[in-house]
Amino acid sequence: MKNLKDFKASLNNLDMPENLSVHLQSLWLDGKKNWKAAHDLVDQLGDKRSAHLHAYLHRKEGDIWNADYWYSRAGQKRPAVTLEEEWEQLVQLFI
DSSP, X not given: OOSHHHHHHHTTSSSOOTTOOHHHHHHHHXXXXXXXXXXXXXXXXXXXXXXXXXXXXXXXXXXXXXXXXXXXXXXXXXXXXXXXXXXXXXXXXXX
C-alpha cells in the first residue's frame, strides 16, 4: 500500500490486500464496516500507536470515556475532527 488513495480503493475488493500491518488490517476491516474484527486485532496491543488506533475505534463505537482512556495511553487528546478524517489520518500514519 503506497498511499491513502490506494488504501481506500482497496476497500472495493472483497479480500484484504496481502502484507498489511496489523494496524492497516484493522483500519481496512473498519473501513469495511467490521468494527468488531478491527477492534479484536488491536485490543491486546500495548504500544502507543496501537493505543491511538484503539482510541479511535472506541470513539467510533460511541464509548467516549473508554476512547479518552486510550487516547491518554497513546499520549493524545481526542481530536476535533470527524471520524472519517481521523480514520484517514490513521491510515496515513501507518502506511
